[in-house]
Amino acid sequence: MKLAARVAQVTPSLTLVIDAKAKAMKRDGIDVLSFSVGEPDFDTPSHIRAAAAAALEEGKTRYGPAAGEPKLRQAIAQKLQRDNNLPYEAANIVVTNGGKHSLYNIMMALIEPGDEVIIPAPYWVSYPEMVKLAEGTPVIINTTLEAGFRMTPEQLQQAITPKTKLVILNSPSNPTGMVYTPDEIRAIAKVIVEHDLWVVSDEIYEKILYDDAQHLSIGAVSPASFERTIISSGFAKTYAMTGWRIGFVAAPLPLIKAIETIQSHSTSNVCTFAQYGAIAAYENSQDCVTEMVRAFAERRQIMLDALNTIPGFICPAPTGAFYLFPNISKLGVNSLNFCDGLLETQQVAAVPGIAFGADDCIRLSYATNVENIKAGMDRLANYVRSITS
Numbered sequence: 001m002k003l004a005a006r007v008a009q010v011t012p013s014l015t016l017v018i019d020a021k022a023k024a025m026k027r028d029g030i031d032v033l034s035f036s037v038g039e040p041d042f043d044t045p046s047h048i049r050a051a052a053a054a055a056l057e058e059g060k061t062r063y064g065p066a067a068g069e070p071k072l073r074q075a076i077a078q079k080l081q082r083d084n085n086l087p088y089e090a091a092n093i094v095v096t097n098g099g100k101h102s103l104y105n106i107m108m109a110l111i112e113p114g115d116e117v118i119i120p121a122p123y124w125v126s127y128p129e130m131v132k133l134a135e136g137t138p139v140i141i142n143t144t145l146e147a148g149f150r151m152t153p154e155q156l157q158q159a160i161t162p163k164t165k166l167v168i169l170n171s172p173s174n175p176t177g178m179v180y181t182p183d184e185i186r187a188i189a190k191v192i193v194e195h196d197l198w199v200v201s202d203e204i205y206e207k208i209l210y211d212d213a214q215h216l217s218i219g220a221v222s223p224a225s226f227e228r229t230i231i232s233s234g235f236a237k238t239y240a241m242t243g244w245r246i247g248f249v250a251a252p253l254p255l256i257k258a259i260e261t262i263q264s265h266s267t268s269n270v271c272t273f274a275q276y277g278a279i280a281a282y283e284n285s286q287d288c289v290t291e292m293v294r295a296f297a298e299r300r301q302i303m304l305d306a307l308n309t310i311p312g313f314i315c316p317a318p319t320g321a322f323y324l325f326p327n328i329s330k331l332g333v334n335s336l337n338f339c340d341g342l343l344e345t346q347q348v349a350a351v352p353g354i355a356f357g358a359d360d361c362i363r364l365s366y367a368t369n370v371e372n373i374k375a376g377m378d379r380l381a382n383y384v385r386s387i388t389s
């Protein structure tokens, strides 16, 4: 069968591949400890589930507007004004089938063949693949552990060419957990404004912060940066709603209109009653978020302490999201072989850094219980002993 050329250029999501392998082993009765998947282990808070269930019972079961329920678009705009200092109206919002879908829509609406898209590495697996599907060219800027996995304004400046269309930012970051400081965001915004670029700011982890980390949306830096900012976010990570598939784009009207058109010919509206759950998530107390973040903070510390006793691992403390991204280059093995061996011999699932453009690291999610974390880090230590002795 002759498939379209665009398919040949993209690779399947390695995180989903590893997760599928770990799940298959579990089904076979093997005691797998999984740190590979990027989703909270909590159930969706009950008031959110109740709101969706009530909507379902009330008959919110029909097609709705492709751009989303007006009430949800309004709630999202209000949240962006209140929490992020971004002056969006409901008309600037499209509700999408998850943050992944919002990013995909953005690429489809903005990128033309040959357009360059700047992506700092380590990056979320899907960014370069989405850019390629839209026939753009990903331009990767490598950042290092020593630099805290931060792209500097100078690095950004140097990567810009006449073909540069947009820059993708993700703070807090998946996979590194890095969070740009407000000053760093301001410095990056300056370069973006000077070169009149677009910036896609993936803020899906904005509420998952530790220590004294602060989230500043690049769109809130100045009116000029607001005009050039496209926000992609969603409910999955903050409210433990990964399976609900609800995200959103916030952007200037012409882009929103284009995305609405694309969506009207592809997915149409997001599941109607699910959107009522999302409304409840924003309109009620945020205590559930505080509680989940507190649990993540405790687990982060336990995993960090354990990892830093393993010889050969270098792991700085991240200040956001729920991942550790230790460097394993001292162990003399690439990330894929390391993770394969770890799964085969110790039944521990981790994601090879190569999936994120960093072959000397692995990603461990601590969105799992403390008992699993302790047992998993023991097994990891055993594995490292076995390959280094």
Ligand SMILES: *Cc1c(COP(=O)(O)O)cnc(C)c1O
Pocket: 038, 097, 098, 099, 100, 101, 124, 170, 173, 174, 202, 204, 233, 234, 235, 236, 237, 242, 245, 246, 247
């Ligand atoms: C999880 C994630 C998303 C999107 O998740 P959805 O489940 O599609 O809402 C987007 N960006 C990053 C960096 C993520 O980790």
